[in-house]
Each structure stands twice: as structure tokens, then as C-alpha cells.
Amino acid sequence: MSSTAAIAAQQTVSHARAWGTILCLLVGLVLGVVVHAVTDQGPAASPYPSIQKTDEPQIAHDVAAAVLNDDARTLSTQLSSDLLKQLGEALTPIADVRKVQFVGAVEDQGRVLSAYVAQGKSTQGQELIVGFVLQVRADQVVGVN
């Protein structure tokens, strides 16, 4: 075989090997994703029924807004002293609230549980998140967590 033909044949083989390598890698990637999808079942099935979610109560929205806006005066008119203490404990160790997000609410026998996630900084400057729930009955906040 002439040297030109030998070089051409070698190049063909090199290209074939390169494409074969890339193909194997792609097939492997797809295989890995499929295996993960099959084996990862997510959270275990719950044997208990769940309650359908409801809308955020207005009073709970107003309380959450007062917390977010650092509006202590409004908060003092919305909650009793006991509930303010409970809210303080629920927000601990966050001292400076930067974000309050409503995540969901459910109702059972006239009582609504309205859940929030608060994000902010502790007195040491550490960025943290906490969850708290406002319990609402007859348009009044009757409990925290």
C-alpha cells in the first residue's frame, strides 16, 4: 500500500475511533440519566390523605407584611402580647427579617393554618431561614406555630 493510502486509512480509523468514543460517552450519559430516573423515587408515598390547600387569609397576609416591613406599631395592634412572644420565638434566631414568603394554607373545621418562610440575618450576621405558621379563626390570628 502506498504511504498516502496508508495515511488516509489511518486517518479514517482515527476519525472512526473519535466518533465511537463520543458516541459511547453520550450513550453512557443517557444511560446514567435513565438509571437515575428509574431508581430515584422521590419522597415516600404517604399513607395519610392530604387536605386541599386554600387561599392565604387577609389577616395573616397583613401580619406577614408587618413583619417584613419592620412595622412594629402595626404588629402591636394585630397580635396579643402572648402571640407576639410566640411569633418572636418562631422567628428566632432571625433578628433582621429580609424576606417573608407565603408557601401555603389549609383549612380544617374553621381554622386556617397559613404557612410562611422567613429569611434574614441573625444578630451575628448569619443568613438564615425559618418557618412559621399563623393560625387564623374568624379573621383573627389565634395562634403562632
Next chain:
Amino acid sequence: MGSLRRLSPFISILLVGALAGYVMAAVIGIVLQDNGLFGSGESSAARAYMLGLLQRDPDSIAALRPHGDVVQRAIEFQSAEQSRQATMRPLSLTYLGGGTLGRLSVHIYAVGMRASNGRDQFFPLALTLVGGKVVRSE
């Protein structure tokens, strides 16, 4: 034997690709789930902890708590045993929602229970997780 030797580099590349694909899918899945972009955002560990609480399974609960001191773990086993002796029946478990900040995540549930005297209770539980372990529940 010769053909196997010729194929072995490709088999190795296939296996490396499969491993990379598996890890990539796991990482992307966690990011999407924790940000609520896919699924409810509920953590598997949080769900397992709640089921362990409702089914009064102290081993499941202990496995999802940080490895604390022996006295703290003994207290948790005692508490689980006492609640097992109580006659409260779970009625419902609803995931309300949650949030994530780095390794910290919060997941909030609503639990319905019925006491032996027929009285129903409905209360929330907020779980804080760090690295898949429940560090706070209230």
C-alpha cells in the same frame, strides 16, 4: 479475547459516561426540587421524618436527626415510646410548602390527629433540615 481488548476502552468510556449522567441527573434533580421548579419542593428526608413521627418509629426518626450525644438520643427514644403508648390516630398529613437557603431548608406540614375520646386536633409542624438531617422541629 482480542476483540474484547479492542472494545475495552469504549466500555470504560460508556461506564464513565453513565456515572457522569447519573451524578448530573441527581444534582439537577435536587436543585430543581429544592427550588420548587419541579415537584412540590418537598424533601424526601422531611417526608420520611414526618412518617416516622406519625407511625411512631423511633429508629426512622433517629436516622434523620444529627448524630447527637447518647443522652439526647435516649430521650428521643423515650419520647417515641411514650407517644406509641398514646392512642392518637393520624388522620391527615399535608405538605404546605418550604424554602431553601444553601444547606438549610425548611418544610412545613399540617397534621390532623384524632384522640381516643374522639376529639380531633389539627396543628402545624415546621421542620428545619441541614444537609438532610432534621435539626429543629416546632
